[in-house]
Amino acid sequence: MKTYNIALLPGDGIGREVTEAAWTVLEKTAGSSGFSLEATRLPWSCDYYLENGSMMPADGIETLRSFDAILLGAVGWPQKVPDSVSLHGLLLPIRKAFVQYANIRPHRLLPGVQGPLRSDGFDILCIRENTEGEYSGAGGRVHQGTGNEVAIETAIFTRTGVERILRFAFEQARRRRGKLASVTKSNAQKYSMVFWDEITHGLAADYPDVEVTSYHIDAMAARMVMAPESLDVVVASNLFGDILTDLGAAIQGGLGFAASANINPDRSAPSMFEPVHGSAPDIAHLGIANPIAAVWSGAMMLEHLGETAAAEKVMAAIEATTARGIGAIPGKDKTDAITASVLSALG
Amino acid sequence: MKTYNIALLPGDGIGREVTEAAWTVLEKTAGSSGFSLEATRLPWSCDYYLENGSMMPADGIETLRSFDAILLGAVGWPQKVPDSVSLHGLLLPIRKAFVQYANIRPHRLLPGVQGPLRSDGFDILCIRENTEGEYSGAGGRVHQGTGNEVAIETAIFTRTGVERILRFAFEQARRRRGKLASVTKSNAQKYSMVFWDEITHGLAADYPDVEVTSYHIDAMAARMVMAPESLDVVVASNLFGDILTDLGAAIQGGLGFAASANINPDRSAPSMFEPVHGSAPDIAHLGIANPIAAVWSGAMMLEHLGETAAAEKVMAAIEATTARGIGAIPGKDKTDAITASVLSALG
Ligand SMILES: CC(C)[C@H](C(=O)O)[C@@H](O)C(=O)O
Ligand SMILES: CC(C)[C@H](C(=O)O)[C@@H](O)C(=O)O
Numbered sequence: 001m002k003t004y005n006i007a008l009l010p011g012d013g014i015g016r017e018v019t020e021a022a023w024t025v026l027e028k029t030a031g032s033s034g035f036s037l038e039a040t041r042l043p044w045s046c047d048y049y050l051e052n053g054s055m056m057p058a059d060g061i062e063t064l065r066s067f068d069a070i071l072l073g074a075v076g077w078p079q080k081v082p083d084s085v086s087l088h089g090l091l092l093p094i095r096k097a098f099v100q101y102a103n104i105r106p107h108r109l110l111p112g113v114q115g116p117l118r119s120d121g122f123d124i125l126c127i128r129e130n131t132e133g134e135y136s137g138a139g140g141r142v143h144q145g146t147g148n149e150v151a152i153e154t155a156i157f158t159r160t161g162v163e164r165i166l167r168f169a170f171e172q173a174r175r176r177r178g179k180l181a182s183v184t185k186s187n188a189q190k191y192s193m194v195f196w197d198e199i200t201h202g203l204a205a206d207y208p209d210v211e212v213t214s215y216h217i218d219a220m221a222a223r224m225v226m227a228p229e230s231l232d233v234v235v236a237s238n239l240f241g242d243i244l245t246d247l248g249a250a251i252q253g254g255l256g257f258a259a260s261a262n263i264n265p266d267r268s269a270p271s272m273f274e275p276v277h278g279s280a281p282d283i284a285h286l287g288i289a290n291p292i293a294a295v296w297s298g299a300m301m302l303e304h305l306g307e308t309a310a311a312e313k314v315m316a317a318i319e320a321t322t323a324r325g326i327g328a329i330p331g332k333d334k335t336d337a338i339t340a341s342v343l344s345a346l347g
Numbered sequence: 348m349k350t351y352n353i354a355l356l357p358g359d360g361i362g363r364e365v366t367e368a369a370w371t372v373l374e375k376t377a378g379s380s381g382f383s384l385e386a387t388r389l390p391w392s393c394d395y396y397l398e399n400g401s402m403m404p405a406d407g408i409e410t411l412r413s414f415d416a417i418l419l420g421a422v423g424w425p426q427k428v429p430d431s432v433s434l435h436g437l438l439l440p441i442r443k444a445f446v447q448y449a450n451i452r453p454h455r456l457l458p459g460v461q462g463p464l465r466s467d468g469f470d471i472l473c474i475r476e477n478t479e480g481e482y483s484g485a486g487g488r489v490h491q492g493t494g495n496e497v498a499i500e501t502a503i504f505t506r507t508g509v510e511r512i513l514r515f516a517f518e519q520a521r522r523r524r525g526k527l528a529s530v531t532k533s534n535a536q537k538y539s540m541v542f543w544d545e546i547t548h549g550l551a552a553d554y555p556d557v558e559v560t561s562y563h564i565d566a567m568a569a570r571m572v573m574a575p576e577s578l579d580v581v582v583a584s585n586l587f588g589d590i591l592t593d594l595g596a597a598i599q600g601g602l603g604f605a606a607s608a609n610i611n612p613d614r615s616a617p618s619m620f621e622p623v624h625g626s627a628p629d630i631a632h633l634g635i636a637n638p639i640a641a642v643w644s645g646a647m648m649l650e651h652l653g654e655t656a657a658a659e660k661v662m663a664a665i666e667a668t669t670a671r672g673i674g675a676i677p678g679k680d681k682t683d684a685i686t687a688s689v690l691s692a693l694g
Contacts, residue, residue: 076534083533084533084534084537084541087534087535092535116464116465116466116572116573117463117465117572118464134535134536135536137537139536139537140538141538141542146506147506147507149506150504150506151503151504151538151539151541151542152501152502152503152504152538152539153501153502153504153536153538153539154499154500154501154502155499155500155502156497156498156499157497157498157499157500158497159493159494159496159497185586185589186430187423187431187434188481188482188585188586188589189482189486190431190435190484191486191488191498191499191500192486192498192499192500193500194498195488195496195498217586217589218589218592221568221590221591221594221597222593222594222596222597222602223597225463225464225594226463226597238535239532239535242532242535243564243568245565246568246569247565247568247572247594249569250569250572250573251572254573255569
């Protein structure tokens, strides 16, 4: 029987609760699908930092490299460790070291979920560049603490980085409804964003079956609210994708429903699957976190591993659950009750 | 009788139609309010560029400096002149030269307008930093055209620039409901955004009557859709403010309703008032542009000039118009009909 070795990184806060919930669902699905899943739990987190002085061991990346995939809960607990330390010590290094350059986030309403928009007929796939751009970490401060202080933050875009994410997005669009929206701000950022637009237009010739349109980030944010049904695949830089996918989570009813995959498309290193929500320290350990986003992320992991039928089973079980109103209303049901319902829908 | 000298910059596309509509309303209001308005129309635009090779004359900024205020329509017509030329040749230099560092944009539903959200009880004032940050224009490209190409775009924040916009925002919050949301992304941009957060927390002591909260831009985008009624004053950098105010325009029913003021709070140079919408070349000259955003921007101009009662008259006339369903549904009424209705509501 085929066995997949999965690194489980529950991380902080509700990350632990939702990861265990997702794992239960994934294990049961594997059992009825002819493969097995083996978990190795790694306790890397803010608590780990407080004990060990780092978010993960020095050989953490090497340890992770041998797994077939990584399932992550959430990282960060600002009251214990500043986000600028915890995220740069665990989440972001993994995305970068494993060249998980495509961050994929689906936005659609699950049955039974009422979103904040009057409109409900949308099905958007956001593809966020995940390794460079505005989150390159380059910058500095001079004259610190004086009235004359200046801080700079430099966005760095490479042709390789932009081209690969755009190709990935064109290919996703080809597999869906053939429409790609590329998001920039080239009227105000004339180096980085004009560069991105040029590459987009250059690649378009290779994908004549895909209709590609460029939008400014401000116009796209408005469009996701005013006319989300007009969108199919949306591709954007690290920062713009970050913003648009939280907006996507909002229109799909909240972060409790927003799943994501950090993909290394070349499969030269493991990919990582995580709900979009954070660690939510205020509700940690209360057993009230919605595990749907984590379970959905788990389905994306099965899909990536090639277990398409199993991934579909998980999605069907999620949909059967929310259609019955369970887990569909933020704050209403307990983590365990939602998980039990998904498990029972699995049959 | 007090006379205000106003530079009218209709600009491109529907900018011309909506500026004339706004002007008619403002003139009539002045007539019944005991002051007079004198317009000087300046034809600076993409057409001007095609004839003269620049978006405005070399002494354009000096010409504008002598006015009491500037009323602008919209700049840009990409089929004639690239946005990166037109905007950097007219709109952006004015904002910067006249230190219009506070871009103010109110977001609330006018009576009779149905927005895209189920929720309608919000009243947000967005304050966008308007002179530096991510739109500083600093950057470059190396190895152009090769596979090895790199583009960089540097966001530049000065203590003076950040402090003055935050103080302005704290003061606006003090005059409203006493709540300020400061928007950054300090978990991923550790130079610029951590700097902004530090200054925010440092200033908070000077405004004990204002409750200030820091949000990440992604969380704020989601909040504007999920819980807009929880917000009062929102302050953000140039880019983040740009995105949030288009989102604000979306939730208030569309760009046809979104007004803005580019304010020089020290009054050392004229301020500029403009609708948030662009020039919309596709509907230019058709007489179907909604002038409400431009008229509202005109009301903000009267307010800035100290003519508060007149500004209130204009707002009341706008509200009476949309309450009657006129101008309330995007695309339904002609520019002239909406303007006529506002004029008649002025009495
Ligand atoms: C926590 C933060 C660094 C992260 C990001 O911005 O990448 C998160 O917002 C996300 O969207 O995955
Ligand atoms: C046209 C563009 C440069 C401008 C900006 O980003 O400032 C516009 O989007 C706005 O919001 O006023």
